[in-house]
Amino acid sequence: MPSPSHHTQDLHIDSLHGRLFVRLWSPAHLSPSFDEPPIVLFHDSLGCVELWREFPSKLAAITGKTVVAYDRLGFGRSDANPRELSLGFVGDEAEQAFPTLKDHLGIGQFIAFGHSVGGGMATHCAARHREDCLALITESAQAFVEDRTLQGIREAKAGFQQDGQIDRLARYHGDKARWVLDAWTETWLSPEFADWTLEAEIDRLDCPVLAIHGDLDEFGSDLHPQQIARLTDGPSRVLLIDDCGHVPHREKPEIVLQAVAELLR
Structure with missing residues (x-):
C-alpha cells in the first residue's frame, strides 16, 4: 500500500455484482482530475491494483496524466465474483465493469493500457x-x-501445486486466490476457449495503437503484437523489447514509460 497523500486516491464503486476497488494516481502537486483524458490500466489474469506497484505513479509523472487502475x-x-467466468469474459469487461467505472468517475475520453489478458480487455x-x-x-x-x-499456463498451473505457492496469491487476493487461479487456468485451457480471438475487435479500432511485447515472453510469441498492429486502421507500432519476458513494465520499465510518453505526445 502506498502511504496516503494527495498523489493517490482509493475508492470503491458499486457494480452490478459487487463493489470494485479503484485507485487513482496524479502527477506531482495535482489532485486526480479528468480534465485531461486519463490512462486506464487493465490488469492481467493473476493481477490486481497492488501488483502494478510503482509503475502507475511513474506513468502519471512522465505523461502528466491521471492514471486509473x-x-x-x-x-x-474488489468483492468476490459470484459467478464462474464466461468464455466471453474478455469482452464482457467492455460491456459491464468498464462502463460502470467510466460513468461513476465521470471519465469522457481516455487512453486504454492493458497487460496480458488485460490487453485484450483494453x-x-x-x-x-x-x-x-x-x-x-x-x-x-x-x-x-x-x-x-x-x-x-500448464507450466504455471503445475508450479502452483507446490507448497506455499497459492499463499503468494492470497497475499493479494485473500480467500479469492483459488478462484483467481482457476479462472485463469481452467478458462484458457478449456477446449471451448480454443477459438477465441481479438481479430474482430482489432478490426474496429481507429485510434493509435502501441503493441509492446518481450522477446522472451513465455505466454506468447511476437505474432500477437504483430497481429494487433497489422489489423488496426489507425497508426500503429510494435515495440519488441530484447531480453524481456511477460512483464515489461516491471522488467524494462524505462523503455515502456518512454514509449508510452512518445505515443501520447
Whole structure:
C-alpha cells in the first residue's frame, strides 16, 4: 500500500455484482482530475491494483496524466465474483465493469493500457468506446490462443501445486486466490476457449495503437503484437523489447514509460 497523500486516491464503486476497488494516481502537486483524458490500466489474469506497484505513479509523472487502475470483480480488494467466468469474459469487461467505472468517475475520453489478458480487455474497451478512446497500449497481450500460451499456463498451473505457492496469491487476493487461479487456468485451457480471438475487435479500432511485447515472453510469441498492429486502421507500432519476458513494465520499465510518453505526445 502506498502511504496516503494527495498523489493517490482509493475508492470503491458499486457494480452490478459487487463493489470494485479503484485507485487513482496524479502527477506531482495535482489532485486526480479528468480534465485531461486519463490512462486506464487493465490488469492481467493473476493481477490486481497492488501488483502494478510503482509503475502507475511513474506513468502519471512522465505523461502528466491521471492514471486509473481497478481490481476486476473477484480480484484484489474488489468483492468476490459470484459467478464462474464466461468464455466471453474478455469482452464482457467492455460491456459491464468498464462502463460502470467510466460513468461513476465521470471519465469522457481516455487512453486504454492493458497487460496480458488485460490487453485484450483494453482492446475491447477501445473498440466498444471508440468515440472516446484516444489511444490503445497493449503489453504482452494475447490476440488468439497460441500453443505457447497454453504451454506457459500448464507450466504455471503445475508450479502452483507446490507448497506455499497459492499463499503468494492470497497475499493479494485473500480467500479469492483459488478462484483467481482457476479462472485463469481452467478458462484458457478449456477446449471451448480454443477459438477465441481479438481479430474482430482489432478490426474496429481507429485510434493509435502501441503493441509492446518481450522477446522472451513465455505466454506468447511476437505474432500477437504483430497481429494487433497489422489489423488496426489507425497508426500503429510494435515495440519488441530484447531480453524481456511477460512483464515489461516491471522488467524494462524505462523503455515502456518512454514509449508510452512518445505515443501520447
